[in-house]
Amino acid sequence: MNTQKLRMPIDITMTILSIVLMGGSVLFPDDKVHQILGMALLLLWICHTILNHRWYGSLLRGKYQPYRLMQIVVNLALSVCAALLMVSGMMMAWFVPSEFVGGALGFARTAHLVSSHWYYIFMCAHLGMHASMILGKILKGRPMPIIPRIIIAIISLYGVYAFIIRGIAKYMFLRQQFFFLDLERGYLLFAADYLSILVLLATLSNLLGKLLR
Secondary structure: OOOHHHHHHHHHHHHHHHHHHOOHHHHOOOHHHHHHHHHHHHHHHHHHHHHOHHHHHOOOOOOOOHHHHHHHHHHHHHHHHHHHHHHHHHHHOOOOOHHHHHHHHHHHHHHHHHHHHHHHHHHHHHHHHHHHHHHHHHHOOOOOOHHHHHHHHHHHHHHHHHHHHOOHHHHHOOOOOOOOOOOOOOHHHHHHHHHHHHHHHHHHHHHHHHHHO
């Protein structure tokens, strides 16, 4: 079975859902919407993993070159974050009795906040490592024109500002324990900021991958 036609739509949908969900439950009038979308993302993640199961089967074979080590670290870290998101998200789900979770609810909220931001970081890096392959199919071996390169550079520079102003590092290292979405700045700007962060981290990951190769 040719899975290439399935991978691209799944990856695009996962990326869009990730950006939407990074806004927390503030965007939705009911927390259940955020939870349902989160479960949809995890189902897509499972499909993504199944479609790429051969990669996991090859981990114990071949030589461990620098680029391959980078790929293993990023992919396994992404898998760990996805697992933490799934477990912590289920612990907070509306259909799970509160007495079943008990005093672990606080831990679940903290784990969800931290793992969601690490997940986003590693997801961006993961996309960056596949960017050359995607661009290769689009450009068909031709070099990328200068104008798209300039646009990517400008977006990446703004991504540095967005990374700082959105306090991503504070969530990653739990220096801020509660998610804050500035409603005065609006959700569209929030999505643009996180998209620019994605471009920044994917670009850095892609460049690092080229150096290691």
